[in-house]
């Protein structure tokens with residue numbers, strides 16, 4: 219009989235793409251597996267998951283607003299409605315296993331699944347566990363992590379360290395350079411700086427790049443720039459002002475494999491999945507951790523690489539002053555690029571998605 223698996227969570231790309239990578243690996247191992255995603259209504263996963271070819275159901279859940287907001291008063295009702303909806307989805311789909319990847323929807327879904335006696339597995343991308351995953355861990359059968367020391371948050375006997383699941387098309391990107399140049403309309407004679415702000419975009423990176431765009435273009439380089447939704451108009455205005463066709467800006471890039479393929483040097487936030495992808499794609503990288511991520515975990519993600527001489531760190535507070543200079547220095551220095559490339563690739567976990575899929579399947583008797 220076909221196996222049925224629910225994968226739940228989302229909110230940002232850092233939760234959605236590992237979920238898609240696990241789903242792809244499951245279908246590769248067991249092609250007749252039926253997979254249903256459960257996300258949060260109104261969140262990014264409701265659009266990105268169907269684009270990746272999977273069905274998704276949305277729960278009416280929301281997070282606490284940090285500012286004093288009347289919306290917070292409706293949260294308990296949203297939680298109750300989400301629990302009820304999660305119970306319905308489980309009753310109708312009858313999954314053999316439920317997988318949680320973090321983000322709002324995984325809370326109610328995994329809670330109801332474990333109450334119904336369905337085995338659950340958690341995949342934690344970061345070196346720091348949020349409150350939802352800590353609570354869910356008590357009832358989960360297996361917890362797959364990407365960083366050491368996670369027994370500080372989870373029961374030790376349930377933890378397996380397998381790395382973060384990365385979409386398989388990000389392997390062997392060096393074979394896709396020609397296709398990537400054509401896809402983005404870039405010039406094969408020029409070296410490319412790929413700037414990525416993560417799934418939501420990064421304001422300080424965007425401002426720093428805007429300020430140094432003329433230097434990059436005058437330096438003879440071209441730029442592929444992923445800005446996030448909020449800054450795309452400003453980025454396009456800066457490009458128009460410079461009157462150049464050597465800078466291509468996008469709010470979101472669906473073909474990340476091609477973006478990595480074309481990049482000689484990458485400037486990026488240090489979200490867990492971005493970091494795992496940079497390892498797999500073996501890209502010389504300058505990381506600018508988002509300083510307000512919980513427990514400053516992006517700095518930890520970045521330092522993990524910097525300590526192995528596998529990436530360069532620029533602090534968010536130094537970005538405006540130093541980022542473009544550092545990018546130009548690295549673009550100019552092929553020896554340093556090779557050194558970073560070799561070292562970052564040693565930290566890649568190419569089999570993570572498949573290893574996690576194997577753990578998921580093991581939970582089905």
Ligand SMILES: CC(=O)N[C@H]1[C@@H](OP(=O)(O)OP(=O)(O)OC[C@H]2O[C@@H](n3ccc(=O)[nH]c3=O)[C@H](O)[C@@H]2O)O[C@H](CO)[C@@H](O)[C@@H]1O
Nearest residue numbers: 230231232235343416417444470471474489490491492511
């Ligand atoms: C601000 C914040 O709290 N960010 C968190 C969020 O980051 P964020 O959602 O930015 O996540 P990551 O950097 O981990 O991953 C981004 C994912 O989105 C994909 N992508 C991104 C941009 C784009 O244009 N196209 C695209 O496909 C990337 O290839 C990657 O798969 O989740 C991560 C994983 O839990 C955390 O480590 C980050 O700290």
